[in-house]
Amino acid sequence: MEEYNFIxxxxxxxxxxxxRLLDDYQQKVFxxxxxxxxxxxDAEDIAQDVFVEVFNSISKFEGSSKLSTWIYRIAVNKSLExxxxxxxxxxxxxMQSLLGNDTPIDRSSYFTEFNHPGILLENKxxxxxLFAAINKLPEAQRIVYTLNKIDDLSYQEVSxxxxxxxxxxxxxxxxxxxxxxxxxxxxxxxxKN
Amino acid sequence: xxxxxxxDQLVEETLNSVSSIDAIKAPPFFKDKVLNRMTQTAIxxxxxxxxxxxxxxxxxxxxxxxxxxxxxxxLLYNTSDSYSENVEDFAEVYGLSETDTDSYFNxx
Numbered sequence: 001m002e003e004y005n006f007i008x009x010x011x012x013x014x015x016x017x018x019x020r021l022l023d024d025y026q027q028k029v030f031x032x033x034x035x036x037x038x039x040x041x042d043a044e045d046i047a048q049d050v051f052v053e054v055f056n057s058i059s060k061f062e063g064s065s066k067l068s069t070w071i072y073r074i075a076v077n078k079s080l081e082x083x084x085x086x087x088x089x090x091x092x093x094x095m096q097s098l099l100g101n102d103t104p105i106d107r108s109s110y111f112t113e114f115n116h117p118g119i120l121l122e123n124k125x126x127x128x129x130l131f132a133a134i135n136k137l138p139e140a141q142r143i144v145y146t147l148n149k150i151d152d153l154s155y156q157e158v159s160x161x162x163x164x165x166x167x168x169x170x171x172x173x174x175x176x177x178x179x180x181x182x183x184x185x186x187x188x189x190x191x192k193n
Numbered sequence: 194x195x196x197x198x199x200x201d202q203l204v205e206e207t208l209n210s211v212s213s214i215d216a217i218k219a220p221p222f223f224k225d226k227v228l229n230r231m232t233q234t235a236i237x238x239x240x241x242x243x244x245x246x247x248x249x250x251x252x253x254x255x256x257x258x259x260x261x262x263x264x265x266x267x268l269l270y271n272t273s274d275s276y277s278e279n280v281e282d283f284a285e286v287y288g289l290s291e292t293d294t295d296s297y298f299n300x301x
Contacts, residue, residue, distance in 0.1 A: 013235065015228065022227055026219040034217065044220050051227045052234060118215040126210035133207075149211050177208070184204040192196065 003067055010058045022051065025068070029075050035150040036079035038116040038131050046082050050075045065160065072161045076143060083135075086111035105132045105187045133183045141176035144169055 009017035029050050034043035053074050061070055107114075107128060114128045134142055140162075147158045148169070159166050284290040 018228060018231060019224070022224040026223055026227075027216070030219045030223070031216050040220070044223065047219070047223070048227050048230060052230050055231045055234060116214065118217040120213065123210050123213045126207045127214065130207050130210055150214060152216075180208060181204055184207050185200060188200045188203045192200070 004063075007058070007061065007063065007067060010054075013055070018051075018055065021054070025071055026051075028068075029071065032072060032075040032147075032151050033079050034116060034118070035146050036076070037082055037112060038114055038119075038127075039112040040115050040117055042082065042112050046078050047075070049078050053078065069157075069160045072157075076147070076161065080139065080143070083111055087135075104190060105129065105136060105183055107132050110135060129184065129187065130180075133180050133187070136183055137176055137179055141172050141179065144172040145176040145180075148173060 006017065006020070010021060026047070030043060030047045033046040033050070034040065037043050037046060050071070054071060057074075061067070065073075110128075110132050114124070114131065116127070119127050134145060137145065143162060144158055144164075147153045147161065148155065153161070155166050155169050158164075158169050162169070164172075281290065
């Protein structure tokens with residue numbers, strides 16, 4: 001009932017309701033965005049777009065899912081939209097999409113400058129390599145891996161956001177990990193040579 | 194063999210590095226920036242509605258009837274006999290019409 005009243009207040013567009021929305025969700029949304037796009041400035045822009053989208057689309061929210069799930073979905077979609085745009089702008093990224101993603105990890109062709117404030121300097125290099133590898137995964141695996149492993153959401157939460165069953169989530173995570181192992185193995189093998 | 198073990202270890206360490214990522218706070222003034230953008234969006238929406246506020250359905254219907262009437266009149270005017278007169282005048286002015294004096298082949 002409380003969530004119902006809160007959604008009604010959001011539909012009316014009151015400053016108080018949106019103030020509360022931001023207090024409750026700004027950190028979660030920002031962390032989700034930076035999990036997909038590990039650059040502080042880019043993640044901030046995307047997170048702002050998420051809340052503006054909530055404001056513009058609240059009248060279309062039917063309440064078939066929780067408000068938090070809906071907001072997470074918008075955050076994931078906005079992040080992926082950003083990544084797609086940036087990946088297609090880079091010529092190398094375009095060639096990769098033609099070749100079917102079987103090109104190796106190349107940190108220099110990553111779609112943004114790696115600048116995640118939640119990562120200590122000593123761990124930066126490995127995380128940068130990992131994020132570059134995640135960028136090579138098929139989208140479904142990327143979403144599930146990022147939400148569960150980086151954004152630290154439970155299987156249940158990931159299942160609600162992606163509207164997939166828990167067994168699908170487990171299967172996607174297994175395949176994502178296997179693909180990442182292969183990509184990283186190739187990367188380090190080339191690096192040693 | 195050592196190289197392979199080394200690479201496997203590096204791969205595992207890289208995969209495990211994700212556990213070292215800390216959650217971070219939203220940037221300062223994030224809430225204010227977003228609320229300002231929402232206010233701006235709301236103002237733009239209202240202004241958009243205001244511009245066409247006067248063009249009510251009654252006025253729309255009246256404008257449509259006028260438009261249809263004018264087109265009907267124009268169509269009727271153009272299908273009358275004056276059309277062929279206009280075409281002849283036009284041809285004469287630009288020397289396109291055939292007369293006895295103008296045609297080379299009609300000269301006796």
